[in-house]
Amino acid sequence: MRAERDFQTNWHYLPEIILMDEVKSTKSATGAMSFEFMNGETHELIDLLPYRTINKLEKYFYRFDQAARENVKIIVTDMNYTYPKLVQTVFPNAMVVMDKFHIINALNRAFNKTRIKVMKKFTPSSREFHALKRYWKLLLVPTEQLNFEQFKKWTNFPYWMAATDVVHQLLSLDSELEQTYQVLNSVRSAVQHQDWHNYNAAFWNNKTYSEEMKNTIKTLESHHDEIRNTFTTHYSNGPLEGSNNKIKAIKRASFGYRSFWRFRTRVLYVFKIKTKRALITK
Missing domain, CATH: 1.20.1320 (phosphoenolpyruvate carboxylase, domain 3)
Known part of the structure; x- marks a missing residue:
């Protein structure tokens, strides 16, 4: 599909601030839950994945250039034990911030x-x-x-x-x-x-x-260190939590998706249009 080609991952860039969370997606996703991450400054949804285990996430992020991974400075997440471990192995210059x-x-x-x-x-x-x-x-x-x-x-x-x-x-x-x-x-x-x-x-x-x-x-x-970082920054997962409601609305409007990748394409398309409109109005 042309739409799927339009949303191929850019393996040469990651933003300095990343928001990480998980959302219920399709039955074909592992545990029906998907990993999602967003640019913490522009609130652009970067990608949606059909898994959330640390091994698969490490393989995914290691596909990014080292320079891209070293560019990440802050990762905002919940108390899921997976994501702080992911930061230790994949993002050498990043600190973890626990979402308030x-x-x-x-x-x-x-x-x-x-x-x-x-x-x-x-x-x-x-x-x-x-x-x-x-x-x-x-x-x-x-x-x-x-x-x-x-x-x-x-x-x-x-x-x-x-x-x-x-x-x-x-x-x-x-x-x-x-x-x-x-x-x-x-x-x-x-x-x-x-x-x-x-x-x-x-x-x-x-x-x-x-x-x-x-x-x-x-x-x-x-999570002492991660929470300590929370008190020194203003970033939160609020924008990503808001995106979860929109993702759920997309699922309801389409009566569900059998294919995760079609679902991903639809979600990224909707959020790409939304981000462009937001940038135009600023």
Whole structure:
């Protein structure tokens, strides 16, 4: 196909900033998941691959000229263990930056598991059980964003309260839940404000948070260097996460693809047109 020839890989160039992630693609892809990477400055989708294992990714990237690989300075990725290893072997001048969204998402999941554990201490018919189940999203809202002025009636509570009061009532049900909540918000705030000192202090100032949060913190500590780099740069995988939604929309509009390579061609074509239009409007 002519379209497929138009999207042959340029093995002589790689950008200085690369965003890496994975997305669900076609059944013919390994595990139905594909590796994708994007130019971190222009937000141009560079390629979509039918695999994501380190051996195959190494073979793919070694096809690029050494000069191209040495040109890469920053790789932004999630907590997938594959990609930092890939950087060590393939990109000698690059540092790994852990995406902020994935750090915060890991903390939110740990807190949510803690909430469910506490919720199950109460009988399913109790007010406490229903309140913890109903207002799980409210507990994940950063404390500085909670409304403390607007009072209203809340289900499972007998009187009018502000959102801050509801959160306070829920946290008062269990001390471990409250301590875990404090750690979640302290770390999340430090990440969002790129405050490395407060990020580290949040872990050590309180040791009574839940096992679920402790396990997540151990995972974060295993990525110490990558997370440290996060606090010194402004890059994130946000543009690549946004592209995933567009890729899913392409799949829905076509009712799926049997051939991965036809799917890849369609995706790259759509993103090439989008990138050209964006450059023209700047």
